[in-house]
Amino acid sequence: MPLPPLVEPIAALSDEERTRTARHARLHRLGEIGQRRIAAAHVAVVGAGGLGSPVVLALAAAGVGTLTIIDDDVVDLSNLQRQVMHRLSDVGAPKTDSAVRVAGELSATRVLPVRERLTPDNGARLLAGADLVVDGSDEFSSREAVASACESLGVPLVWGTVQEFAGQVTVFWSRPPEPGVATRLSDLYAPGSEAPACSAVGVFGPLCLQVGALMAGEALKLVAGVGEPLLGRVLLIDALASTQREIALRPARAAAAAARPATTDAPVDTVPEVDEPDDRAVLDVREADEVAVAAFPGALHVPLAAVLAEPTAIEGPVVVVCQVGARARVAARALRAAGVEAWVLAGGMDAWTRRHAASAPAGAAS
CATH class of the missing domain: 3.40.50.720 (NAD(P)-binding Rossmann-like Domain)
Incomplete structure (x- = not known):
């Protein structure tokens, strides 16, 4: 109206x-x-x-x-x-x-x-x-x-x-x-x-x-x-x-305010984030040239535009990744709206790479 x-x-x-x-x-x-x-x-x-x-x-x-x-x-x-x-x-x-x-x-x-x-x-x-x-x-x-x-x-x-x-x-x-x-x-x-x-x-x-x-x-x-x-x-x-x-x-x-106790004012994000995909499938929504530079191991590559065009074509549960997280969040929202269980990899490829570089053994090849 x-x-x-x-x-x-x-x-x-x-x-x-x-x-x-x-x-x-x-x-x-x-x-x-x-x-x-x-x-x-x-x-x-x-x-x-x-x-x-x-x-x-x-x-x-x-x-x-x-x-x-x-x-x-x-x-x-x-x-x-x-x-x-x-x-x-x-x-x-x-x-x-x-x-x-x-x-x-x-x-x-x-x-x-x-x-x-x-x-x-x-x-x-x-x-x-x-x-x-x-x-x-x-x-x-x-x-x-x-x-x-x-x-x-x-x-x-x-x-x-x-x-x-x-x-x-x-x-x-x-x-x-x-x-x-x-x-x-x-x-x-x-x-x-x-x-x-x-x-x-x-x-x-x-x-x-x-x-x-x-x-x-x-x-x-x-x-x-x-x-x-x-x-x-x-x-x-x-x-x-x-x-x-x-x-x-x-x-x-x-x-979220209706669902949680009135004593908490924690910010709410309807798309949950994870630091690691664990056993879940990974969906990379970056463009082909970005993936060619640094691919996420074992990820399914479907560019964001294709995910938004047909979110029901993606099988969940899935962890969505992009370079810094913003595109992954858009994709995850669309997937969840279509009934597909989805999470976002916190900070995207940039943060995941930093986390793994920090945890690598001293003297490991870069």
């Missing part, structure tokens, strides 16, 4: 803006009043890179009233393969400068550039006043800071990620109106999760546009109160197989 709109509509659109957004006004479920809500909205976008670029373009084109763009980075030549808001002439310039320019060339959207890195200390301050936040950051530490600030402010967080050929999109909201159910980043990823940087494993450029467009769409739906947002659902995208599927996202924190 649609949730109530986030904002009250402005009184009227200008003649120019009414003409520019006429195709929105003709949409049955959005209409002219929905467009006036969009014009009243203040959306904060964290990150002006691979995901933030298409988000800014789409939201400015849609006529969002105010966009706060938070990014402390400058444009690098290697960004241009996927960060479509920037141009060759922007290399070396702040990414927020591109956001101000392109928004001004598209609409009357007011852009507030913030050249700061969002942290746990400044997150609530930087996001204050926004009706909704879109997170396009690329490090888990930043994502956790954004999510924490949104939880404290009670505003919805449209969240997405891309890695290699796989993408995810969802909505987190700690205090949604009825009939929404509260979900948080910690329901999907354990605190302190990590993922390889795209500079290490790569990212398919067009996938950034696809995921960014979906994120912008979720933001507009929430602002206008139309459609069914991805609250309590995670959309999984496999660009290689050209498929999309979704898995349910349950509020693990609330469910």
Whole structure:
């Protein structure tokens, strides 16, 4: 069911803006009043890179009233393969400068550039006043800071990620109106999760546009109160197989709180971790080139995208491994949702290699 709109509509659109957004006004479920809500909205976008670029373009084109763009980075030549808001002439310039320019060339959207890195200390301050936040950051530490600030402010967080050929999109909201159910980043990823940087494993450029467009769409739906947002659902995208599927996202924190004594406040992770697979089968969800460098002994190799496309094809029980643990956690959640018993190898191949190197006898060959 649609949730109530986030904002009250402005009184009227200008003649120019009414003409520019006429195709929105003709949409049955959005209409002219929905467009006036969009014009009243203040959306904060964290990150002006691979995901933030298409988000800014789409939201400015849609006529969002105010966009706060938070990014402390400058444009690098290697960004241009996927960060479509920037141009060759922007290399070396702040990414927020591109956001101000392109928004001004598209609409009357007011852009507030913030050249700061969002942290746990400044997150609530930087996001204050926004009706909704879109997170396009690329490090888990930043994502956790954004999510924490949104939880404290009670505003919805449209969240997405891309890695290699796989993408995810969802909505987190700690205090949604009825009939929404509260979900948080910690329901999907354990605190302190990590993922390889795209500079290490790569990212398919067009996938950034696809995921960014979906994120912008979720933001507009929430602002206008139309459609069914991805609250309590995670959309999984496999660009290689050209498929999309979704898995349910349950509020693990609330469910676990009901099941454990009230005297404990230990963090809950719905995907258990193990340091060693023991007698269980091992599923390696890394890409072929990673496995060629360092294979886990005896593991079945099925790349993450293939696991997400058909999790029921995997026989459990199984311990899932990737390089540092983040992809394994995504795969394990999908497997468990499909009824396959699964664990995550704590810390991935990196941590497992360190553990075994530390336990090797002195003088053993490396």
